[in-house]
């Protein structure tokens with residue numbers, strides 16, 4: 031029994047060994063299957079790669095051939111390709127199934143495993159027969175037998191599945207190979223086909239002219255760009271050449287600079303040496319000079335102390351000289367007063383026989399000498415204290431158109447140049463003034479009477495010369511004159527400059543001009559930048575009581591030609607309007623003021639003299655001129671200001687305490703010149719014509735009143 035058991039155990043162990051061998055065999059088969067699957071995967075990968083290549087090939091062909099017939103072919107190929115891909119995915123699915131099956135341990139039993147298994151079964155049966163008595167053993171064997179049976183069945187089933195899979199795989203591979211070959215052939219034929227590009231291009235041309243146009247434009251642009259590129263290239267080449275040449279020049283210049291630098295360095299060294307040498311010499315010279323100047327200073331100090339001593343001794347002498355001077359001055363003053371009294375007396379004496387002669391024209395016993403004496407005395411002195419009145423009778427000009435002498439009512443006396451005869455309302459009236467100029471008197475003769483007065487403004491006197499008279503009676507002619515026959519203004523300024531030139535020495539003089547127009551009681555600066563600007567008369571803020579016109583332009587003149595320019599400028603700015611009385615009558619008063627400032631270089635004494643040259647607007651009867659509107663207003667303003675002048679004269683004449691200078695702009699402005707201590711000359715212009723006799727008589731009456739105005743002895747303005 032024991033023996034049989036041991037035999038059985040030995041059999042069992044053998045069986046076990048065989049089972050383990052069987053398992054090893056299964057593992058080997060598993061590995062083989064794995065290899066097979068790998069091969070299959072590899073094949074599938076290769077196929078995929080080929081398909082990829084074909085696809086790329088197709089895409090390339092598509093690019094080359096465009097989208098016509100070839101495109102259709104390519105589409106066909108793409109469809110085929112898609113079906114290939116589907117087949118591939120089917121194959122991959124199968125492969126996955128295969129791999130699932132292979133994961134089962136017994137599923138890898140192959141047909142070749144069957145013989146060992148059958149023999150194993152036989153052995154088990156034989157063992158079963160040998161050990162009937164051992165129930166436990168029997169049970170084990172039975173169990174083994176059953177297990178074996180199950181395995182056999184499972185294996186058979188799997189075997190069938192593997193076979194079918196294997197077959198299907200082979201089928202698939204074969205089908206794919208065939209498809210591949212077909213595609214290969216297709217591609218070969220596609221490649222070998224003649225290129226259809228021309229055809230395609232033509233089609234494209236036909237189909238798309240817009241594309242062609244854009245292509246042409248692009249080509250043109252390309253062409254232009256190519257040309258530009260070539261030009262730029264040429265330019266680059268040219269610049270390169272220039273660069274090369276300038277590099278050459280630069281290197282030459284560098285060499286030169288180096289040479290110059292070396293030279294400069296040498297010169298600099300020489301210069302430093304020279305400077306050092308000069309510095310040494312300079313120090314020596316300075317030392318010498320300072321020693322010399324010390325000596326000189328000492329000498330000067332000695333001289334200065336000597337002068338100081340002399341000055342101390344001179345002071346009493348100076349004092350005595352000053353006293354002498356003061357006594358001489360008072361003597362001179364007294365002499366002037368005495369002289370004035372003498373002149374007045376002389377005038378009285380002269381007038382007496384004249385009046386006698388007027389009353390008794392037949393009596394010629396009295397000599398005319400007395401008139402000469404009066405004229406010359408007034409002329410020489412110019413300072414009797416009275417306003418000097420001159421009368422000028424206008425000649426009968428061509429435009430007056432008067433041939434009949436009966437129409438002339440004014441006559442001068444050839445033997446007495448201070449008398450004028452006027453036939454007014456059938457009676458002859460005689461007017462006596464300081465001087466009467468006959469119609470034929472020249473501008474020169476008129477000026478001769480005024481000349482000494484004019485130059486006295488250099489010494490610090492205020493002079494006023496004004497022309498008065500009816501419109502068109504010759505006021506402007508006398509004051510301004512013409513370019514051929516200049517009047518008082520021109521001549522006065524000329525003589526003034528001549529006198530200044532002669533006096534050039536201890537005194538320094540400056541001459542300045544200003545020009546004011548009074549039009550409709552408004553003041554305008556005729557030399558101002560804006561002649562329309564209205565000015566006003568004000569008291570000077572320095573408390574001197576003098577008047578000034580703020581903002582009035584005063585132009586300094588250096589010579590007579592400067593004066594001419596200034597006068598021309600003023601004349602241009604003057605307002606002139608036509609009236610019925612005189613076409614060129616000026617309807618405004620014009621005041622030219624020449625200020626002469628003198629400075630004594632030695633003492634610093636300063637004089638200020640003023641020469642006022644006034645051309646008054648013409649007096650006229652408003653009803654006679656026929657003026658209306660603006661002209662009427664002008665005439666009224668003129669007459670008002672002349673009336674104010676007459677009132678001022680009246681007040682001065684009767685020595686009233688209040689003189690109404692401020693009643694008009696004209697009198698206010700002339701306050702400095704008409705007041706006391708000034709020298710004033712009035713030129714009365716009269717028309718000789720019968721038709722103007724009324725105005726003539728008025729003017730002459732006014733002139734006689736003025737003649738009696740005493741302004742007192744002239745005073746000099748000295749600081």
Ligand SMILES: Nc1ncnc2c1ncn2[C@@H]1O[C@H](COP(=O)(O)OP(=O)(O)OP(=O)(O)O)[C@@H](O)[C@H]1O
Pocket residue numbers: 423424425427469499500501502503504505506507508612614615616617646647648649715
């Ligand atoms: N002595 C003279 N010799 C020659 N011509 C003269 C003389 N006096 C005046 N005239 C001429 O008479 C005209 C009028 O003279 P002017 O303009 O001087 O008068 P007025 O008094 O200034 O006039 P108004 O008051 O209107 O300005 C001018 O043509 C002028 O040349």
